[in-house]
Amino acid sequence: MKKLILLVTILSVSFVNAQAFKGKGDNKFQVGANFQDNATGLNVSYDFGVGENISLGLTSTYALGVDEVLDADFGDRFDIKARFNANLGNVVNIDENFDIYPGLSVGLKNFGGHLGMRYFFTDGFGIYTELNTPFAEYNDNPTPAEKLHNQFTVNFGATFNL
Numbered sequence: 001m002k003k004l005i006l007l008v009t010i011l012s013v014s015f016v017n018a019q020a021f022k023g024k025g026d027n028k029f030q031v032g033a034n035f036q037d038n039a040t041g042l043n044v045s046y047d048f049g050v051g052e053n054i055s056l057g058l059t060s061t062y063a064l065g066v067d068e069v070l071d072a073d074f075g076d077r078f079d080i081k082a083r084f085n086a087n088l089g090n091v092v093n094i095d096e097n098f099d100i101y102p103g104l105s106v107g108l109k110n111f112g113g114h115l116g117m118r119y120f121f122t123d124g125f126g127i128y129t130e131l132n133t134p135f136a137e138y139n140d141n142p143t144p145a146e147k148l149h150n151q152f153t154v155n156f157g158a159t160f161n162l
Contacts (some may be wrong), residue, residue: 004056018146020146024049024050024051024052025049025058026047026048026049026055026161027046027047027049027117027161027162028045028047028057028159028160028162029044029046029048029159029160029162030043030046030047030057030060030118030128030155030157030158030160031043031044031154031157031158032128032156032158033046033155033156033157034061034063034153034154034155035153035154035155036063036136036148036149036151036152036153036154036157037147037151038066038067038070038112038144038147038148039063039064039065039070039072039148040064040065041061041062041065041068041077041079042058042062042064042108043059043060043061043063043130043155043157044059044060045057045058045060045083046058046059047083047085049087051117052090053076053086053088053090053091054084054085054086054087055084055085055087055101056082056083056084056085056086056138057082057085058080058081058082058083058091059083059105059107060078060079060080060081061078061079061153062077062078062079063076063077063078063148063149063150064077066145067147069144070144070148072145072148076145076146076148077148078147079107079109079148080107080108081106081108081112082105082106083103083104083105083106083114084103084104084105085102085103086101086102086103086129087099087100087101088100088102089100089101089118095119097119097120097121097126098117098118098119099117099118099119100116100117101115101116101117101118102114102116103115107149109134109137109138109146109149109150110134110135110136110137110149110150111134111135111136112132112133112134112135112136113132113133113135114130114131114132114133115130115131116128116129116130116155117129117130118159119155119156120159120161123161124160125159125160125161126158126159126160126162127156127157127158127159128155128156128158128159129154129155129156130156130159131152131154132152132153132154132155133151133152133153134150134151139149
């Protein structure tokens with residue numbers, strides 16, 4: 001019985017062929033949690049491969065758990081950004097299921113950068129994390145509520161190949 005379980009396990013693993021970034025035409029969808037000072041929220045993103053190591057996409061975050069003292073309205077809680085990624089998984093060559101992607105983004109609140117990492121367990125499902133920071137804010141003197149999305153943030157969640 002043990003030999004049968006071992007054989008089935010080995011065959012199952014050999015059929016798994018996940019790849020983190022496939023290049024031009026690749027589609028990724030991510031959904032996860034967003035963590036920042038004074039708020040937590042929901043983050044969704046979509047990336048489309050336009051070259052061997054280049055993708056373009058959109059990302060949006062909505063802050064749900066906002067401290068009451070901030071008096072944040074919908075405009076303060078919501079952000080959407082266009083983004084550019086340099087997918088370097090095949091360059092660093094750690095594992096074909098792993099992708100690291102530094103990038104730039106421009107959105108409603110700021111111009112910034114991010115460093116993301118994805119790991120796929122199967123061909124369609126994996127996990128991701130992103131570290132985001134603004135380089136230039138659009139408002140020189142933001143209120144405490146306007147500082148939402150204008151600070152270092154961390155995203156963590158699930159990623160899917162479409």
